Every structure is written in structure tokens, then in C-alpha cells.
Amino acid sequence: MKVYEALAQALADNGATPLCGLVGDANAYLVNSFVSAHGGRYVATANENGAVLAAMGAAMLTGGVGFATVTHGPALTNCVTALAEAARSFTPLVLLCGDTAEADRENLQNIDQREVILSSGAGFEQMRSAGSALGDLARAVRRARSERRPIAFNMPANLLWDETDYRPVAWEVPGLPPGRIEGEALDNAVGMIAAARRPVVLAGRGAIDAEARAAILRFARRIEAPLATTIRAKNLFAGEDHALGVYGTVSTAQASEAILGADCLIAFGAGLNFHTTAQGSFIEGKRVIQVADRAQDLGRGAVADVAILGRSADVAETFLYWLDEAEIPGSGFTRTLPAQGLDQPQTPEARLVSDGTVDFLPTLARLNALLPQDRTLVTDAGRWMVRSYGTLTAPGPRDFITTASFGSIGLGMGAAIGAAAARPGRPTILFCGDGGFMLGNLTEFNTAVRERLDLIVVVFNDGSYGAEYIQLRDKQIAPDISLFNWPALAPLAIALGGDGTTIASDTDLDALPGRLAARDRSKPYLIDVKLDPEQVAMW
Numbered sequence: 001m002k003v004y005e006a007l008a009q010a011l012a013d014n015g016a017t018p019l020c021g022l023v024g025d026a027n028a029y030l031v032n033s034f035v036s037a038h039g040g041r042y043v044a045t046a047n048e049n050g051a052v053l054a055a056m057g058a059a060m061l062t063g064g065v066g067f068a069t070v071t072h073g074p075a076l077t078n079c080v081t082a083l084a085e086a087a088r089s090f091t092p093l094v095l096l097c098g099d100t101a102e103a104d105r106e107n108l109q110n111i112d113q114r115e116v117i118l119s120s121g122a123g124f125e126q127m128r129s130a131g132s133a134l135g136d137l138a139r140a141v142r143r144a145r146s147e148r149r150p151i152a153f154n155m156p157a158n159l160l161w162d163e164t165d166y167r168p169v170a171w172e173v174p175g176l177p178p179g180r181i182e183g184e185a186l187d188n189a190v191g192m193i194a195a196a197r198r199p200v201v202l203a204g205r206g207a208i209d210a211e212a213r214a215a216i217l218r219f220a221r222r223i224e225a226p227l228a229t230t231i232r233a234k235n236l237f238a239g240e241d242h243a244l245g246v247y248g249t250v251s252t253a254q255a256s257e258a259i260l261g262a263d264c265l266i267a268f269g270a271g272l273n274f275h276t277t278a279q280g281s282f283i284e285g286k287r288v289i290q291v292a293d294r295a296q297d298l299g300r301g302a303v304a305d306v307a308i309l310g311r312s313a314d315v316a317e318t319f320l321y322w323l324d325e326a327e328i329p330g331s332g333f334t335r336t337l338p339a340q341g342l343d344q345p346q347t348p349e350a351r352l353v354s355d356g357t358v359d360f361l362p363t364l365a366r367l368n369a370l371l372p373q374d375r376t377l378v379t380d381a382g383r384w385m386v387r388s389y390g391t392l393t394a395p396g397p398r399d400f401i402t403t404a405s406f407g408s409i410g411l412g413m414g415a416a417i418g419a420a421a422a423r424p425g426r427p428t429i430l431f432c433g434d435g436g437f438m439l440g441n442l443t444e445f446n447t448a449v450r451e452r453l454d455l456i457v458v459v460f461n462d463g464s465y466g467a468e469y470i471q472l473r474d475k476q477i478a479p480d481i482s483l484f485n486w487p488a489l490a491p492l493a494i495a496l497g498g499d500g501t502t503i504a505s506d507t508d509l510d511a512l513p514g515r516l517a518a519r520d521r522s523k524p525y526l527i528d529v530k531l532d533p534e535q536v537a538m539w
Contacts, residue, residue, distance in 0.1 A: 026098020
């Protein structure tokens with residue numbers, strides 16, 4: 001068979017679905033073979049950036065590897081922002097990108113694709129020959145899994161038409177087996193835990209599997225420590241006693257009080273970045289123990305007093321064993337804290353707002369309660385985002401997808417499309433700002449229409465680039481350059497084949513449950529929430 005046919009079969013045989021992409025002359029035949037010969041699920045996006053984001057959203061939701069494909073040159077350069085987002089969020093995906101033939105020196109779309117890809121933080125894997133193509137693809141997938149980042153699989157167009165024999169090549173990367181934890185670092189960590197009187201246990205995205213959760217929960221209860229998570233592990237311990245919710249810049253007031261009074265932090269699968277540490281204030285005066293299953297994740301953010309390399313479940317169980325052997329009593333910290341409510345944000349006070357708008361924080365809380373609860377939650381970036389992290393909920397960490405690791409707005413729609421395609425049958429809810437919607441999300445709204453996705457898009461619309469509006473205001477500069485007179489978004493959603501409504505008053509908000517109940521779940525539904533740019537809380 002042709003190389004492109006062999007690659008398509010490898011994708012199908014290994015369950016690489018959905019495949020998200022935009023076709024061009026260097027990848028169209030591969031996609032066609034994947035769909036027509038193998039019945040593969042292909043999501044055709046409107047922009048190459050959206051294709052990578054969709055693959056990222058699918059990977060975040062499933063915990064597996066996402067798959068995207070584009071052609072060469074400008075198609076690849078369009079992917080750089082999404083690749084950077086996936087790299088910085090440690091999301092494994094493979095981008096099958098076509099490349100111009102090496103002999104075609106004057107091709108208009110010729111570019112040094114390796115340099116473009118590496119500049120984003122993604123990895124590069126070259127398809128070297130027809131005979132090595134299947135092994136090269138397998139290597140790209142294995143690297144994506146083990147390196148936890150996007151890997152671009154570079155396919156010269158001329159090689160795709162060469163002949164090859166199909167043979168299965170393993171894509172699997174074995175997980176770390178249960179291991180024995182020992183050594184000086186373990187001794188020091190156990191000593192710190194034994195001496196702690198107000199310890200806090202923190203879990204990050206690297207510790208959200210069921211085995212790790214159960215072991216960490218047993219450990220926290222044994223030492224009588226409250227439980228917290230990073231933003232990307234939010235709701236891992238929802239409903240458990242002494243759950244603090246998110247540890248960091250979006251902690252509730254009552255959780256922050258407990259955190260600031262703590263004397264020891266034991267972090268599992270968390271990078272301890274500046275968001276988690278609240279610019280260092282949440283680790284100041286504490287002994288810090290960091291546990292990770294990859295050496296490169298230890299000390300990536302704040303540098304801990306003790307770093308331990310191992311699976312979170314194994315380390316937590318080892319801590320338990322030695323604490324029991326030494327008959328170390330619990331700290332007693334949780335006895336001084338309420339069992340429930342530490343992770344619940346305070347009810348915001350209502351404020352007077354200008355005509356034709358609603359109050360941001362109470363509306364945010366009402367939307368969180370009114371929208372379907374069995375959901376996948378996706379958040380874009382913007383000034384509304386920080387307060388939203390503390391309010392919006394999802395069933396579990398895998399159901400909560402963020403797209404702000406690169407600080408870009410307008411990436412949420414692509415991720416929401418990939419997540420919705422990867423898990424059909426339940427609603428996906430995207431929250432974004434009006435600037436992010438117009439910058440990037442609008443491009444892919446019709447993709448969601450074509451795919452008939454059960455998607456609800458909430459747009460917080462203050463007619464501005466909000467973060468810039470605030471900065472200009474703070475410096476007593478007129479914010480006119482940050483203001484925009486956008487078109488009416490609900491009619492725009494309808495024109496693109498979806499549906500929508502506008503929330504410009506509390507009366508509109510009261511009517512929303514009926515409108516949601518009557519919506520056609522095969523059409524994306526947009527909710528345009530009108531806000532006053534002067535009254536959107538950023539912190």
C-alpha cells in the first residue's frame with residue numbers, strides 16, 4: 001500500500017480518534033483513507049490552530065494522546081499558538097503535518113518546519129523513509145506520551161506516495177510499576193511530616209488517577225491534614241471532609257486562612273508554579289515536600305525542601321507505613337477546622353449595574369447552578385477567568401479543561417470541540433470573553449455546528465479587552481482603544497447555524513432555564529451575557 005494508506009491504517013488500528021484537522025495537498029489523502037477505508041472519526045476545523053486545540057481538548061478529557069493533522073507551510077505556522085498552549089499545559093498530542101518535498105526548493109509554502117515547531121516548545125519527529133514511516137509515527141506517539149507534550153510528525157509529501165508493507169508497530173508506553181521508596185529524602189520527608197502540627201496535602205494534575213486519589217486521601221486522614229488541589233486538579237476531593245478546594249490565587253477566604261496558618265505542605269503531582277504558591281506567599285514559612293513521577297517536574301516551579309521521585313500512590317502509602325511503624329500521632333489540624341464549607345466561595349454582594357447589563361459575580365454563580373451539572377467544563381482566558389475558577393464546577397478534574405497556560409485568549413472553542421467530540425452524549429460548556437470569542441472562538445463556532453455538538457457557549461461580553469481596559473484605567477488613561485462595538489452575538493450564532501440568547505437583565509436570566517430546556521441539543525447554543533466593563537471583578 002501507499003505510505004499514506006499505511007499511516008491511516010495505523011491511526012485506525014490504534015484508536016486515534018477523533019482525528020482533528022484541516023486538509024491540504026500533503027495530508028488530504030491520509031485523512032480520506034482514514035475516513036473512507038477505516039470509518040475513522042474526523043473533525044474538520046476551520047483553522048489549523050483550532051485543529052491542534054481540538055486534539056488538545058480531547059487529550060485533556062480522556063487522559064490519552066490527541067491527534068491532529070495539517071498540511072505544510074502557513075498551515076503549520078497557524079498552529080504555533082496552540083502547540084505552545086499544549087506544551088505548557090503538558091498535554092500529549094501528535095500533529096501529523098505534511099511537508100514540502102525536499103527537492104521542491106521553490107515551493108511557495110516551503111519553510112524550515114522543524115525550527116517552527118521547536119520554537120513552540122513542541123517536539124519534532126521526522127518521517128525518514130517509506131520503510132521507516134510506521135516506526136517513526138509510533139515513536140512520535142510514544143514520545144508524546146512519555147514527554148507529556150505535543151510532538152509534530154513531519155511527513156514529506158513525496159514520501160506519502162511511496163510503497164510500503166503494513167506491519168503493526170507498538171505505540172504503548174508502559175506506566176511506572178509500583179516501586180519501593182527509600183533513601184535519605186524519604187527519611188527527611190517522614191521527619192518533617194511527623195513534626196508538622198498544621199500540615200496541608202496538595203494534589204495536582206499528576207495525581208488525579210483513582211489509585212493516587214485513594215492513597216492521598218488515606219494519607220491526609222492519617223495525619224489529620226486538610227486537602228487541596230491545583231486549579232487543573234479541581235474537584236478531585238469535592239465532597240470530602242476538610243477539602244480546601246483550590247490552593248493558590250483563587251482560594252476561598254476561609255481556605256486561604258487555613259493555608260496561611262499551615263506549617264508544612266506535602267504536594268503530590270503538582271508543579272508548584274506561581275499561581276499555586278500565590279507568588280510564593282502560600283509556601284512562605286512552611287516546610288515543603290514535593291512528590292512527582294518525573295525528575296523534570298521536581299523543582300519546575302518552587303524548589304521544595306525535600307523532593308521525592310516516585311508514583312504518588314506509592315509515596316503516599318510509604319509515608320503511611322513509616323508513620324504507623326513509628327506510631328506517630330495525627331497532627332490534630334483538621335480538628336480545628338470545619339469539616340465542610342472551606343471550599344465554598346462566599347456569596348457575592350449584589351451591586352447596582354448600568355442599564356442593559358447584569359452583575360458579573362451573582363450572574364456567574366447563577367449560571368454555574370443553572371447550566372447542566374453533568375458536563376464537561378472548558379474555560380478560555382480573560383479578566384473574568386480568575387474569579388470564575390473559584391466558582392465554576394465540573395464533576396471531576398478530567399471534566400475541567402483550561403486553555404490559559406500560554407496566556408492567550410480565544411483558544412477555548414477549539415478545545416471544547418475536541419472534548420465534545422471525544423465524549424458525546426453530555427453537554428460541553430465553554431466560558432469565554434467577548435474579546436476571546438471574536439479573536440479565535442468565532443472561527444470554530446460553525447465547526448461545532450457542522451459536527452452537531454451539544455455545546456453551550458457563555459460569552460461574558462463587556463465590549464472590551466478587559467485586562468487592557470483595567471490597566472489603562474489604573475494608569476488614569478482613557479481606555480477607548482480597548483473598547484469594541486461588536487455585532488450582536490446571539491443573532492450571529494443563529495446565522496452560523498446554531499442558536500442563542502442574550503442576557504441583559506435579571507429577567508432574561510430568570511427565563512434562561514426554560515430556554516435551555518427547549519434548546520436543540522444538536523445545535524451549539526450561545527449565551528451572550530452583557531456586562532459593564534467598569535464592573536467586572538478581576539481578582
